Amino acid sequence: MPPIRRSNRALKPNVHWEVLTTTPCRQPPVFTIYTDPPAPPSMQPTPTQPTTQPMTTQPTTTQPTSIQPPEEPYQPRFLPGNRTGKPQNLPEDTRPIKLFQLFFTVKEIENIVKQTNSRGASLSYSWKPLTTIEAYHYLGCLIYMGIQPLWERYDYWKLDTPIARCLSRARFEQIWQAFTIRDPDLSPRQPREPWWFRLEPLATTICQACQHYWAPSAHLAIDKSMVPYFRHTQHTIKAPHKPIKQGYKI
DSSP: OOOOOOOOSOOOOOOOOOOOOSOOOOOOOSSOOOOOOOOOGGGSOOTTSOOOSOOOOOOOOOOOOOOOOOOOOOOOSSOGGGOSOEEOSOOSOOOHHHHHHHHSOHHHHHHHHHHHHHHHHHHOTTOOOOOHHHHHHHHHHHHHHHHSOOSSTTHHHHTTOHHHHHSOHHHHHHHHHHOOSSOTTTSOOOTTOOTTGGGTTHHHHHHHHHHHHEEOOSSOOOOOOEEEOOSSOSSOEEOTTSSSOEEEEO
16 A cells, blocks of 8 residues: 655634624724804894894896807717718719729729730630620629529520520630730739739729729628639638638638
């Protein structure tokens, strides 16, 4: 049987509390309050002695007092009439294509066409040069797909949607593979450029257009969203318990 190990700590002394049987003595007050003595009986008025002096009422003059105005409540930067978001600085021609070109200008689309043709020629020998009109048609098809989603991409041509009347399926797939905003081979990354350099200069143009053509309201709510993307990149976020498992967090 192994020996019992005993602690080397010193034992704590037992403290016994004694119960006080004597009543505590009352301490004298720190200070004494003196009151005025009562008035003598001769100075106090008696109710049986009427007053001989008639009571005269003198007009009282009220002095105007300075009334401070109440503090004004906090006013937001936007006036009450302009609290709702509304467009501003719009052109006279407000057709949908003209409003779309305020954000996706012809100059930016021509740059995208140049970048896409450079990449498409390097991907396939049968590449057909992209035009500015086809680029606008392609962007319109992407917007339609986002508003009216289907199970598969080829369903838009199988069900005879407006996309089928805009671009053929073979041409759409060809543009899909080669479409780029900025080709890194033709326009490589410059020093001090952010990691989203492949979206420039289109991202800056859209941001400036939003600030110029829209007046925001006073009450704004900002929410986050996930854009699905499953290719190899270090900027995506994985959320296995969310509806979108992997993608860009915006």
